[in-house]
Amino acid sequence: MSATTLHPLAAAYLQRLREAARVLPRTERRDLLMEIEAHLQEATTIGASESEVLEVLDRLGDPQEIVDANMTDLRAAPGDVPGSARAGAHEYIAIVLLLVGGFFVGIGWVVGLVLLWSSSVWSTREKWLGTLVIPGGLAIPAAPALIALTATAKRCTSVNPGSFAAHCTTVSGPGLAVPVIVLLALLVLAALAAAAYLVRKAR
């Protein structure tokens, strides 16, 4: 925006407001600053005298008072402000489903995702984190690990059709190379860390 067209007194006022508004959530702060800047531009024409500008600023009121009013209005508004709402069953179910919902043919994870995005306690950035770290949750690293484990089974075969003696061997499945195991472990850790982060942010 063109703060340069503002009278120096109006620009200084806007700067004081910008500092006072640091306590507000980002979208609120941006909205408020944009509206007040537009107000100042509308109210003070380019050749406005100092006393005219002071009159406009006086009518607008103290920046701190405006920010305080904004905080009061935020509390009165329906809870769609990140950080102001409290976590409930909705949020905890979302986190659990994001982690293990993938085991139920993936549907559980999708439900978790819907709950994540419909919650009001997380910011958009946190929601993206929950979505991308990691899609499918623990089911993704667990699936190859499970396949490898079940494929590694004891197999017994009768040596001789007439005897009860059996010859047992351990048959290895495809197995997992060490780098793959490390990668899977990292995925598990990433998923757990993301879940822990979401829990912390929800409080």
Place this chain on the structure above:
Amino acid sequence: MVVIRETAISQLRRGALEFCVLALLSDGERYSFEIVTALGERDGLVTSEGTLYPLLSRLRKEGSVETTWRESVAGPPRRYYRLTPTGRALLQAFASEWVRFRDSVDTLLATGAQK
């Protein structure tokens, strides 16, 4: 004495103010600066015009108004506000409640001391 009066009045003012915004929009859309200065010019309604912007933002979130940005010929883009059906219904409900409230207070203020 003065402190009590100021708190009570500022609470009343805050409570009624959002309906004044809705009332101002009842005959058509207006942009933020228009709304704020129109209310600011009324006697005893607003102490600082700047606090109306957070109020407008709350009304938006509550869904009683909706807005569109439009370029202006000169100066910054303007955010136009208009009533939603919800806002109109809220305004009507308040208007009739307000008349009852005001009449009762007026009656008590005028006759309370004598009865």
